[in-house]
Amino acid sequence: MxxxxxxxxxxxxxxxxxxxxxxxxxxxxxxxxxxxxxxxxxxxxxxxxxxxxxxxxxxxxxxxxxxxxxxxxLGTPDALHAVQEAWIEHQVAQCGYCQSGQIMAAASFLETNSEPNDADIDTAMSANLCRCGTYPRIRAAVKTAAQKLNGA
Amino acid sequence: MKTRFFIAAAVAGFTGTLAWAASDEITILPPAEGSVSVEQGLVAWGRIYEVASHPRCSNCHVGDSNRPMWSGPSYGKARPHGMNINAGESRIGAEHIPCATCHVTNKTGGNSGAHMAPQVAAEWQLPPVEFEWNGKSSIEVCNQLRDPERNGDRTCMDIAGHLDHDVILHWAWAPGGGREPAPYSLQEHVNDVLAWGVSGMPCAND
Amino acid sequence: MSKLGKIARRTFLFGSVAIAGGVAFGVYKYKAPVKNPLLNDLADGEAGLTPYVKIDANGITLITPRADSGQGAYHVQAAIIAEELDVELDQVRIDPGMPDKAYYNTALGGDGAPFAPTDDSFGANSTRVVMDALMKFLGMQVTGGSTTVPDGYDKLRIAGAVARETLKAAASQKSGVPVADLKTANGAVQLPDGTAIVYTELAAIAATLDPVKDVTLRDPSQWRLMGKPTQRVDIVAKSTGTLPYGIDFTMDNMVHASVRTNPRRGGEMLSYDASGAEGMRGVQQVLPITGGVAVIADNTWRAIQAVNAIDVEWGAAPYPAEMDGHWQTLSDSFNDDQLDSRQKDEGDVVAALDSGEVIEAEYRAPYLAHAPLEPITAVVHVQDDRVDVWTGTQIPRFLQTNVSDITGMDYDKVFIHVLMMGGSFGHRLEARVVKEAAEIAMAVKGTPVKLTYSREEDMTHNDTRQIAMARGRGTVKNGQVEAYDLGIAMPSVIASQMGRQGLSVPGPDTQIVAGAWEQPLSIPNYRVTGYRAPELGPISSWRSVGASTNGFFHDVFLDELIVAAGADPMEERMRLCWHDPSRKTLETVAEMSNWGSELGPNKGRGVSFCMSFGVAVAEVIEVTNTDAGIRIDNVWVAAEVGKVVDPVNFENMVQGGVIWALGHAMNSEITYSDGMVEQSNYHAFEGMRMYQAPNIMVAGLENGEHIRGMGEPMVPPAAAALSNAIFAATGQRIREMPMNKFIDFV
Structure with a gap:
């Protein structure tokens, strides 16, 4: 195939x-x-x-x-996607194993909601599990990514 | 009136190997007008309610919370779908996370591993909010289902046809993954809907 | 014989280590300094300056022997070395190094001795020194017990400074400029005329010199990297999907395996029928292994599909089949015959209880899985003259022994390559996946085998957190806590964990009472007793080990007594705390949370305190009792760690650890039925998801004398603070986890 x-x-x-x-x-x-x-x-x-x-x-x-x-x-270390930039700025990752999926989920979500609030983010992102508990940083990074994507 | 479709009967469970049952034929043949008494209609309704209130059906027939439920023998205490899932007013999750992120449209109609996201050959979604059955009594659901305002303006023939055509509904009788199917069979359920209709759609509060 | 000599000979008195991965006590004598392992295989022209720095023409490598499971260990170790070496983190390679005795973990030994971390008496400190020597001898290269920073803080700085000064000596020899006139920066020695000689050019000369050992460490006020926000060395790779984890490791000609072993842990495999698997696409071989069966196939998914298609008949479990039996065993363990330790026994508890109205309570904490998101994996390649292992592990030197035993290869021909871990929380202190991969690899010598566990196999074969029960009895008098008597019963984590390594650890297990007995509180009549339950389901070190259950027991019971006394939970804890740096954590968290201020309706605040791994941590949690259940709004944490080396990572770790602790306390348990774990995947064991995560405000305090690690100590107080907050908001006292059995959470 x-x-x-x-x-x-x-x-x-x-x-x-x-x-x-x-x-x-x-x-x-x-x-x-x-x-x-x-x-x-x-x-x-x-x-x-x-x-x-x-x-x-x-x-x-x-x-x-x-x-x-x-x-x-989505992006590479030399040509980062806005969501990846935000993830790096907020130093989200601990073990990092879930973060590929978190970033892909966030990138998709931000295409449908360009100005999410905390409740929106919690609804969209709770299906991605992070055993290290980086959720506070993910929330912040999603907002920063939204600003970047909106050209702010 | 005869239609033919396929029911995905997922059998292999944990290994994820899919097998397919032979085609099931559903017959939509209502009893003759006047041949079903109100009492018999109420008996048929009782079985219909067993289906409607079964987790395979009621978990998705939720109201304007737009939150599907997880309940039934494999879940213990009933709770909203994990992961804070909210299907939104779109009822397909478009606002936050589409249902289809996990409940991927599956051409062959199955996803049979234990605790995997159920999939069918259609876009996974919640029924319209007017079809809220979850947690409602037999009388409440009965009155809802005979009210054209709240049943999509359907006759019992229309309802039977809907059962025939919607593959998400078919899934309820072949849910795979060790889930308990809805009671009776799809054919028996269709027959009950038709009998209930011919008896005049009685409800116990009449 | 000196006092220390006696103690060394009678080491069994010390009991067990603070974490598993643990320690075995021996009678050998520690003689010479360990040999520098990097000197063994250095090519000509390389200067192996210390075990932590390697420089060659291609660059500078910092050896960071504490494994990284997401806690930022590689970064923090590299930053500590780089601080003194005067290199920037983007100028170096970071390598966990091969396992070697030189990388022994001294901090782990220090916490294994039975002295409270607040005890700085001569006896306590001198015993810690003896433990240190033993650790050095036994060559424990173990990551755990929140020891990475305390263990490396001096050692790694000295390593960096020795390297720097030796490179300066080399530069002096090369340039003729006196050492006193040389400076270092950016990986180079700077001459007075502005010329810079990069370290890589000095490697060959430095190799001919004796290392400069007389070094002075920099004052913290001069630090460039430590104590400052820095970008983690792995953060770009982890944000772009380009960091390889153990599960991503691949080799030419590698085959893929998956296993199933008896879900009744420790039971036999009676028989199996692989006819359903053998014909499946890609399946190359089905073979029995210890306690189960393996499939070798041509990719991971096919191996997992095939191994699950095997019909197996499993034997019975060696522990009770149902949970009732587990709880009954604990309940029956509160007796003098099973008394394991009573290291806290102050005042006259018996008399005090006889003279007052006794408040009693019983507490329970369930088994829990580690369940890091990356399932366990290992690649083993058996060749005629060597065996190589690639895996994410916290115990490389134990694995060397295990693989040597299985393959018959000499110990020093077994090479453990430590890979990045997708989380651990103690899971990778176990050897099972590597032992099984080695067994499978022996069946296909010459071909590398990658063993990948399915999530279901991983979760149902987890060596879990201990199950535990506690009973408290106490009295109050004049608005104060007067008597506090806590008994804790659990099986020995250390015995279970070390037992799987074939080691027995005599003496009491201090983990049975860790997080309870050593609390710096001056209650007039105060006793903490550990009862050792017989072995039940296999248990292991789960983030914060004994304290993960005991921090909950100890502080919730204290809260009940304080409430009974009619005292303010914060003020009474402050009054009882005699240890200044510990009390400061309470004062700080009170200020942060605005303790005592008016809360809205249906809200409640709870405070808790627990010292574990030498770190005093106070936490305040604020909850709202909504129509849909309890919502955790805010958490404030103050922790005394001596020095915050990496502030960004510190905050991230503390927030994550609180979420870890609360998520499991609220939502999760592992239970056995028919001898098998009932929770097979995250649908039934999820910890916490984002929508339940509160705001978490963190303060790292630096008032204590000792530098401490923060991988675990935020965990023990969290569940207690939540229980106390729920009581404040609702009047309902929750004494058992998971709490969602008793109350709904939003």
Whole structure:
């Protein structure tokens, strides 16, 4: 089957029900999306598919539609996305394992809500689990990212 | 009137391997007018309410809180859907986090691993807010369902047709992942809706 | 024989270490300074200046032997070295180094001795010195017990300073300029004429010199990096998905494995039928391992799918099958035969209880999983002449022994490569995943094997936090706490954890009473007793270990007595606290939270105090009792750590630790049914999510003499402050966790 990830076309020979997460990690070697739970409980595997955030552990290979963007395609250390800039400014990460997914979720959310308040952020981001408890910094970083994206 | 569709019967559980049951045929054939008494209609309604109040159905038939529920044998105490989920006025989560982030539209209609996000071959969503059943009594739901203002202006034939066409509803009888299916079968439920309709949509408070 | 000599010979008297990963007591003599491990395999031209700094033509490497599980250990260790070495953090590579005895953890030994951290008497300090020597001998390279900063604070600065001064000597030799006229900055020696000689050019000369050992450490007022907000060295990588964790490690020709072992922990595998797995795509081999079965496949997902397709018949668990049996075992442990320690026994508790109206209460704390977000993994590559292991671990030297035992390879031919961890909280103080990976790798010698646990296997095979129960009896008199008698029963964490390493630890386990017995309070009649319950489910060090349960027990019972006395919870704690730096944390948190000011309706404030790992921490929590349940609005934390080395990370850690503590106290437990853990994934064990996270205000105080680590001490007081706040808001006293069994949270 064929899929496009971060602008590059790939062809893989996998089972229809292999989750996108494992296609990315084990077949394509794209390891920014993380395995945390495998059942859509933690959000560490979040990527964008066809413009929206999805849990890549819940997307069967046969259901892949449209281009996939992973954290590596969102921005790079030399060309950061505004959300990544905000994450660095606030030094959000502790272990950092969930943060790829947090950043991908936040980037998607900010496309639909450009001026979120705390309650909006808590509603949008509570599906991403952080065992280190970086939530206060995530809240702050999402607001900073919103300002950056609004050109403030 | 005959239609045909497929029910995804997820069987393999934890391993995530999907298997598919043979196609089920649903027949929408109402009893003859006048053949169902009010008493029989109320008995049919009792079974309909068992389905409507079952977690597979009532968890999503929530009101303007827009918050789906987690309840049923595998959850212990009933609680709102974890993760602070709110489907918003859009009822598809568009305002914050779309339901489809996890409940991905699945062409083959399944996602059978234990505790995984249920998926169907359609966009996952809450029913309209007028269809709030969660926590409501049999009489309340009954009056709601026969009120055109609150049932989407549907006759019982329309309701039966809706049950036929909406694959999220089909999921309730084949939820996979070790979840308890809604009681009876989809066909029996359709038959009950039709019988209740032919008996004049009686409710216990009439 | 000297007093110290006697103590050294009778080390079993010390009991257990402050954290697991722990310690074994030996009778060997500590003789010579440890050899510098970096000198072993240095190429010509490299100068191995100290065990913590390596310089070659390609650059400067700082060796940061304490593992990083997200607590910023690499960054803080690098910053401490760089402060004295005069390098900037973007000029260096950071390498956790290979495990070696030279990286022993002295701070861990210091906290293992049975003296309260507030005890600076000669006896206490001299015993700490003996423990230090033992740690050095035993070569414990362990990350844990909030020891990274205290252990490295002097050691790493000295290492940086020795390196710097030796490089200056080399520059002097090269340039002819006297050392006194040389300065250092930005990784270079600066000559008076403005010329700079970069350290990398001096490596070859420095290698020929004796290290300059007579160094003076800089006064904190001169610090450039320490005590200042700095950008963590890993923050860009962690914000761009470019930092490789253990689970991301890969090699050519690597195969993937997953395992299932008996969910009735410690039980046998009676039989298995792998016919369902063998034909699955990508499956290469199914093999039995200790206590279970493994699948080798060509990718991670296929290995997990296949191992789950195996039918297995599991034997019985060696502990009670249902929770009732676990609680009953604890309940039955409050007796003299199981009395483990009574290190706090002041006044006459028995007489005081006889003479007043006795207030009694019982408290419970459940098993909890560590469940860091990265499941445990290990890559093992067995070759004819060496074995290499890549894994995220806090105990590399134990692993060297374990892998040597399994593979038959000589100990010094086993190489442990420590990788970044996606969280630990104590989870990676265990060896299981590496032992199993080594067993599997022996079946495919020459081929690297990566073992990845499924989340379900990880959560149901967690060596959990201890289950614990406490019973308090006390009296009040004249508006004050008069008698306080707390008994705590739990199985020994150290025995369970060290037992899995084949070590037995004689003597009392101070963790049974940690976070309770050593509180700096002067109650007239005051007793804390530890009762050792028999082993139950396997338990291990869970962030703050014994204190994670005992901080809750000790302070909530204190709060109940203070309420009974009619005293103000803050003022009475201040009055009882005799230790000035500790009392200062209460004063600070009272001021921060505006304690005593009017609260709105349905609101309540609770305060708690706990000293653990030598760190005094006071916390105030403010809650609102809403229609939908309790909402935690604000948390204030004041902690006495001696010196805040990395203020940004300090705040982040404290906030995260409070969220950790509260989330589990509110929402989470691990339970056994039919001998198996019932919670298989985060749907049933989530800790806290963002919507429940309160505002958390943090103050780090620097009044104490000792520098302390802050990985854990914010945890023990948090649940108590919450329980006390809920009582203040509702009148309902919650004595058991998780609290959501008794009250709803928003």
């Amino acid at each position: 064929k899929l496009t990830v971060n602008g590059t076309a790939h062809e893989v020979d996998v089972e229809d029900d292999m989750p996108l997460l494992w296609v990315l990690r084990d077949e394509l070697g794209i390891t920014g999306p993380k395995y945390g739970c495998g059942i859509a409980q933690c959000g560490a595997c979040t990527v964008h598919m066809d413009g929206g955030a999805v849990r890549s552990c819940q997307v069967a290979a046969a259901d892949i539609e449209g281009e996939i963007i992973t954290i590596e395609g």
